Amino acid sequence: MSYQYDEQLDGVLASHDRDAVVAELQQLLPDLQLLHSREEVRPFECDGLSAYRTAPMLVVLPERVEQVQALLKFAHARRIPVVARGAGTGLSGGAMPLEKGILLVMARFNKIVEIDADAGIARVQPGVRNLAISHAAAPYGLYYAPDPSSQIACSIGGNVAENSGGVHCLKYGLTVHNILRIDIVTIDGERLTLGSEALDSPGFDLLALFTGSEGMLGVVTEVTVKLLTKPQSAKVLLASFDDVERAGGAVAKIIGAGVIPGGLEMMDNLSIRAAEDFIKAGYPVDAEAILLCELDGAESDVDEEIACVDAILRESGATDVRLAQNEAQRQRFWAGRKNAFPAVGRISPDYYCMDGTIPRRELPRVLKGIGDLSVEYGLRVANVFHAGDGNMHPLILFDANVPGEMDRAEALGGRILELCVEVGGSITGEHGVGREKINQMCSQFSSDELTVFHAVKAAFDEKGLLNPGKGVPTLHRCAEFGAMHVHQGALPFPELERF
Amino acid sequence: MSYQYDEQLDGVLASHDRDAVVAELQQLLPDLQLLHSREEVRPFECDGLSAYRTAPMLVVLPERVEQVQALLKFAHARRIPVVARGAGTGLSGGAMPLEKGILLVMARFNKIVEIDADAGIARVQPGVRNLAISHAAAPYGLYYAPDPSSQIACSIGGNVAENSGGVHCLKYGLTVHNILRIDIVTIDGERLTLGSEALDSPGFDLLALFTGSEGMLGVVTEVTVKLLTKPQSAKVLLASFDDVERAGGAVAKIIGAGVIPGGLEMMDNLSIRAAEDFIKAGYPVDAEAILLCELDGAESDVDEEIACVDAILRESGATDVRLAQNEAQRQRFWAGRKNAFPAVGRISPDYYCMDGTIPRRELPRVLKGIGDLSVEYGLRVANVFHAGDGNMHPLILFDANVPGEMDRAEALGGRILELCVEVGGSITGEHGVGREKINQMCSQFSSDELTVFHAVKAAFDEKGLLNPGKGVPTLHRCAEFGAMHVHQGALPFPELERF
Numbered sequence: 002m003s004y005q006y007d008e009q010l011d012g013v014l015a016s017h018d019r020d021a022v023v024a025e026l027q028q029l030l031p032d033l034q035l036l037h038s039r040e041e042v043r044p045f046e047c048d049g050l051s052a053y054r055t056a057p058m059l060v061v062l063p064e065r066v067e068q069v070q071a072l073l074k075f076a077h078a079r080r081i082p083v084v085a086r087g088a089g090t091g092l093s094g095g096a097m098p099l100e101k102g103i104l105l106v107m108a109r110f111n112k113i114v115e116i117d118a119d120a121g122i123a124r125v126q127p128g129v130r131n132l133a134i135s136h137a138a139a140p141y142g143l144y145y146a147p148d149p150s151s152q153i154a155c156s157i158g159g160n161v162a163e164n165s166g167g168v169h170c171l172k173y174g175l176t177v178h179n180i181l182r183i184d185i186v187t188i189d190g191e192r193l194t195l196g197s198e199a200l201d202s203p204g205f206d207l208l209a210l211f212t213g214s215e216g217m218l219g220v221v222t223e224v225t226v227k228l229l230t231k232p233q234s235a236k237v238l239l240a241s242f243d244d245v246e247r248a249g250g251a252v253a254k255i256i257g258a259g260v261i262p263g264g265l266e267m268m269d270n271l272s273i274r275a276a277e278d279f280i281k282a283g284y285p286v287d288a289e290a291i292l293l294c295e296l297d298g299a300e301s302d303v304d305e306e307i308a309c310v311d312a313i314l315r316e317s318g319a320t321d322v323r324l325a326q327n328e329a330q331r332q333r334f335w336a337g338r339k340n341a342f343p344a345v346g347r348i349s350p351d352y353y354c355m356d357g358t359i360p361r362r363e364l365p366r367v368l369k370g371i372g373d374l375s376v377e378y379g380l381r382v383a384n385v386f387h388a389g390d391g392n393m394h395p396l397i398l399f400d401a402n403v404p405g406e407m408d409r410a411e412a413l414g415g416r417i418l419e420l421c422v423e424v425g426g427s428i429t430g431e432h433g434v435g436r437e438k439i440n441q442m443c444s445q446f447s448s449d450e451l452t453v454f455h456a457v458k459a460a461f462d463e464k465g466l467l468n469p470g471k472g473v474p475t476l477h478r479c480a481e482f483g484a485m486h487v488h489q490g491a492l493p494f495p496e497l498e499r500f
Numbered sequence: 501m502s503y504q505y506d507e508q509l510d511g512v513l514a515s516h517d518r519d520a521v522v523a524e525l526q527q528l529l530p531d532l533q534l535l536h537s538r539e540e541v542r543p544f545e546c547d548g549l550s551a552y553r554t555a556p557m558l559v560v561l562p563e564r565v566e567q568v569q570a571l572l573k574f575a576h577a578r579r580i581p582v583v584a585r586g587a588g589t590g591l592s593g594g595a596m597p598l599e600k601g602i603l604l605v606m607a608r609f610n611k612i613v614e615i616d617a618d619a620g621i622a623r624v625q626p627g628v629r630n631l632a633i634s635h636a637a638a639p640y641g642l643y644y645a646p647d648p649s650s651q652i653a654c655s656i657g658g659n660v661a662e663n664s665g666g667v668h669c670l671k672y673g674l675t676v677h678n679i680l681r682i683d684i685v686t687i688d689g690e691r692l693t694l695g696s697e698a699l700d701s702p703g704f705d706l707l708a709l710f711t712g713s714e715g716m717l718g719v720v721t722e723v724t725v726k727l728l729t730k731p732q733s734a735k736v737l738l739a740s741f742d743d744v745e746r747a748g749g750a751v752a753k754i755i756g757a758g759v760i761p762g763g764l765e766m767m768d769n770l771s772i773r774a775a776e777d778f779i780k781a782g783y784p785v786d787a788e789a790i791l792l793c794e795l796d797g798a799e800s801d802v803d804e805e806i807a808c809v810d811a812i813l814r815e816s817g818a819t820d821v822r823l824a825q826n827e828a829q830r831q832r833f834w835a836g837r838k839n840a841f842p843a844v845g846r847i848s849p850d851y852y853c854m855d856g857t858i859p860r861r862e863l864p865r866v867l868k869g870i871g872d873l874s875v876e877y878g879l880r881v882a883n884v885f886h887a888g889d890g891n892m893h894p895l896i897l898f899d900a901n902v903p904g905e906m907d908r909a910e911a912l913g914g915r916i917l918e919l920c921v922e923v924g925g926s927i928t929g930e931h932g933v934g935r936e937k938i939n940q941m942c943s944q945f946s947s948d949e950l951t952v953f954h955a956v957k958a959a960f961d962e963k964g965l966l967n968p969g970k971g972v973p974t975l976h977r978c979a980e981f982g983a984m985h986v987h988q989g990a991l992p993f994p995e996l997e998r999f
Contacts, residue, residue: 119756120861142758164700175700177708178677191948199857199890199926201663201674201712203933203944204953204972209676209708213700230758257618259641259729302801358698362619391698427698434702445702449690453959454703460955473703 017081017101019058026061029075033068034109036060045104048086049151050094052353052407053436057084057098064109066184066192066222073220074190076103082466083188085216087127087159090151092354093435095163095215095471102469105220107158113137114223121228122181122198127158127221131165134226143228146173149431150339158221164213166431168264168338171389172297175431177212179227185211185219188462198225210457215433216468218461232297235263236307237331240319241288245269245384248290249364251317252388255294256361258313260306263297265389266338269368272345272383272396279344282337283330285321292319292388293338295331341385342396349381349398353410356432357421361391370420371395378413380406392430393421419444434472442472443479451476516580516600518557525560528574532567533608535559544603547585548650549593551852551906552935556583556597563608565683565691565721572719573689575602581965582687584715586626586658589650591853592934594662594714594970601968604719606657612636613722620727621680621697626657626720630664633725642727645672648930649838657720663712665930667763667837670888671796674930676711678726684710684718687961697724709956714932715967717960731796734762735806736830739818740787744768744883747789748863750816751887754793755860757812759805762796763834764888768867771840771882771895778843781836782829784820791818791887792837794830840884841895848880848897852909855931856920860890869919870894877912879905891929892920918943933971941971942978950975 023037036042037059046054063069076083082102089096098104110126113134118141123134131152135144148167149155160176161183173179182196196208211218242248248267255265268276270289277284284291292314296306307324314322325331345352359367368384375382386393395417399410418428418441428441454473522536535541536558545553562568575582581601588595597603609625612633617640622633630651634643647666648654659675660682672678681695695707710717741747747766754764767775769788776783783790791813795805806823813821824830844851858866867883874881885892894916898909917927917940927940953972
């Protein structure tokens with residue numbers, strides 16, 4: 002998985018003299034914290050996708066909006082690319098630096114500006130950690146719903162950039178459904194407000210457009226989030242199955258019954274054993290699959306739904322269904338799931354985490370397909386997923402020290418994502434495209450669709466300076482990758498017909 | 501409220517010879533239904549905002565996607581503006597035709613393509629009526645949640661164009677939260693798919709960008725909607741207050757208690773009396789305000805929440821709280837609210853329906869402000885609103901036959917919307933900007949923000965042929981309107997400083 006510049010980057014990556022840039026910036030913004038020595042920039046070489054590493058030309062850590070404005074204006078004038086970064090926990094290399102670019106670290110924007118408990122909103126700076134919002138809101142009986150597994154570390158600004166989800170997003174939605182307004186700075190240094198506290202905002206929905214845009218349209222400097230009332234009660238069922246397909250069938254039946262669980266997660270045998278070995282969650286290590294189903298809301302409602310789901314699980318062929326008997330056991334059931342990734346890390350020198358989504362009804366077909374691919378490539382795959390919303394996280398186990406295994410893992414990952422697209426799904430559920438999945442975007446979208454993405458990008462950042470080489474591939478890249486999606490039988494490049 | 505072309509239209513409105521265009525189109529698309537005589541086009545002169553009327557150059561009623569593609573390609577090549585129209589029930593003039601443009605009526609795209617009850621989705625053509633989706637889904641125990649008051653007539657394509665809400669959108673969200681995927685045709689005749697059945701779609705969120713874009717980015721040819729399971733139980737409380745402010749306070753307390761009602765509506769005395777006189781809903785005609793609060797979900801849960809809300813209403817000073825005793829009474833309570841607009845139409849020769857949103861906490865302040873403005877302009881205002889989400893529908897009563905009253909009504913409406921913006925709200929909740937509120941967009945947005953809108957528009961429609969003169973004003977228009985929003989003390993046109 003070596004990182005290669007492509008023509009998208011060639012366009013913006015003029016050579017800049019680091020020392021000259023540093024000197025100019027120090028003159029322009031004497032208060033701006035700047036890191037540029039080899040030792041200082043090393044910690045920023047990668048984000049959560051550690052397979053890709055590049056040292057940035059320099060790192061800046063502004064703490065005021067005016068500094069962000071001045072810095073972006075400077076970069077714009079000098080045509081220096083800029084990559085914004087939150088906590089660096091992203092899993093698709095979205096915040097990976099560029100060797101010839103500035104890494105704009107928003108960590109010092111770490112204040113909770115206001116909590117308005119009556120209105121159920123909080124205004125926070127982008128460097129505030131996801132979980133810190135819920136902690137600050139707790140005294141009012143409120144919390145911030147999206148809960149990525151990295152919530153103890155990841156920042157709300159990064160959540161906006163990646164439109165992060167979590168185990169509860171089936172019921173409570175993604176980041177885009179839980180924010181009301183953001184303040185951003187554009188590449189030419191303008192401050193804009195997108196969205197509003199009101200239900201809907203007139204004009205084009207730029208808040209939704211920006212959410213999940215992976216730092217390619219601007220830099221977030223403040224986020225207004227919705228706070229929800231903590232559910233009165235939350236209970237979780239653990240169901241065991243001796244067949245993965247039957248577990249998949251149960252998922253469809255639960256959703257079909259009109260129950261919307263707070264969380265509905267599935268793990269296969271390899272994941273179960275790894276998690277149990279690590280966390281002692283109380284999982285049945287002989288089961289082929291388990292489902293974790295949490296119901297939350299008013300006490301009486303939860304009890305009624307638990308009974309309903311329990312019955313569905315048994316009818317669907319669960320060999321055992323257990324209700325967490327108390328809060329400690331509920332937390333333990335979840336701890337196994339939330340630590341599934343590091344648990345798998347203990348049974349394999351390396352693993353590669355995928356993030357595809359599929360229509361729920363395709364679950365059995367895709368699981369079988371992954372099994373076949375696993376055999377074909379000679380690599381084990383552990384399956385962990387947000388079953389309720391069809392978001393899969395296959396973990397490909399490999400050993401980077403065995404020649405060829407890393408490349409094989411990457412190839413297998415690509416095939417799995419293509420399988421997701423084939424059944425009507427998509428190449429990312431909640432981890433973003435970033436650097437990692439830029440080639441798979443060529444399978445997901447037609448050249449017409451990519452052209453619209455490019456035009457939208459240009460509407461915000463004509464020179465392509467914000468996070469180039471991430472998120473949206475060039476048509477040229479797709480042609481080279483050789484997997485340009487063919488839409489309704491049309492050639493991707495109609496002009497080729499003419500020559 | 502005379503309709504005037506502005507420079508935005510001048511740019512695209514070349515003079516076309518109607519007969520020549522008709523002849524060319526008949527040759528190009530012999531199967532396409534075309535209306536162009538004065539009598540044929542008259543029914544299409546306006547949409548639900550009847551104050552603005554213009555006969556279109558010609559009307560086309562395609563029934564296949566290929567016809568839409570060919571027509572748009574033709575219009576693009578000839579630089580003829582195109583206005584797409586659903587059922588024509590919109591209240592902001594979004595589908596108002598252009599004298600020199602083609603009106604593209606999607607009424608014949610009226611098929612429900614597929615209902616997948618297991619997946620909880622339906623694929624429908626854009627001309628399908630909102631309520632028809634729920635009727636088709638009813639045998640499976642499912643329904644489509646957004647319910648604008650016009651749901652018996654309005655089409656899903658129009659709902660997408662305006663991001664329509666309804667009395668239940670507080671709990672179930674707007675159109676954007678209830679659709680998964682749309683197929684569109686761009687102005688150059690390309691077919692694109694935006695969104696997917698998966699939870700999240702990679703790349704920029706063009707589905708959300710398109711939803712509510714009022715026909716300015718493309719034409720919808722198919723919509724995949726989410727279907728929800730019908731709630732087991734729905735009950736409604738009717739609370740009377742002798743003071744409007746106290747009713748507003750109760751709204752905040754209900755939401756603050758963590759209850760999310762299916763609907764939470766408020767009406768003031770003038771609306772109550774008009775509705776009661778028309779519908780005999782059983783409303784207390786002496787009350788200064790009423791609240792209608794519906795709770796839906798599982799039986800036991802609803803009963804618990806009804807008890808909770810009942811207590812809050814009484815604590816908040818309600819003089820009377822009544823629970824609808826049966827389904828017939830529940831329907832009657834809602835019929836009064838849903839017919840409030842026509843009811844007000846019976847007590848005034850004309851009325852002008854506004855659609856602003858405000859933060860809930862500002863309800864008392866804004867109601868007082870509207871009262872003061874009503875006195876200042878010498879016109880009665882009836883207040884009906886989706887209180888739970890701060891979406892107000894003040895109805896300004898006037899008589900178009902009294903010289904000056906129509907202009908006064910329009911001016912008063914503008915002042916009310918500016919008041920909404922002043923308290924942090926917005927100029928439209930769910931009716932869209934359309935033609936009607938294009939000037940108020942200048943108050944809502946800064947010139948930098950409008951410039952981004954223009955760039956996004958150009959990304960889809962560089963020549964500005966799709967629904968010109970609606971939704972987003974030009975900077976020039978705002979300068980003439982004289983109400984350009986001044987952002988953080990900056991002059992709206994910095995270049996003016998230099999001269």
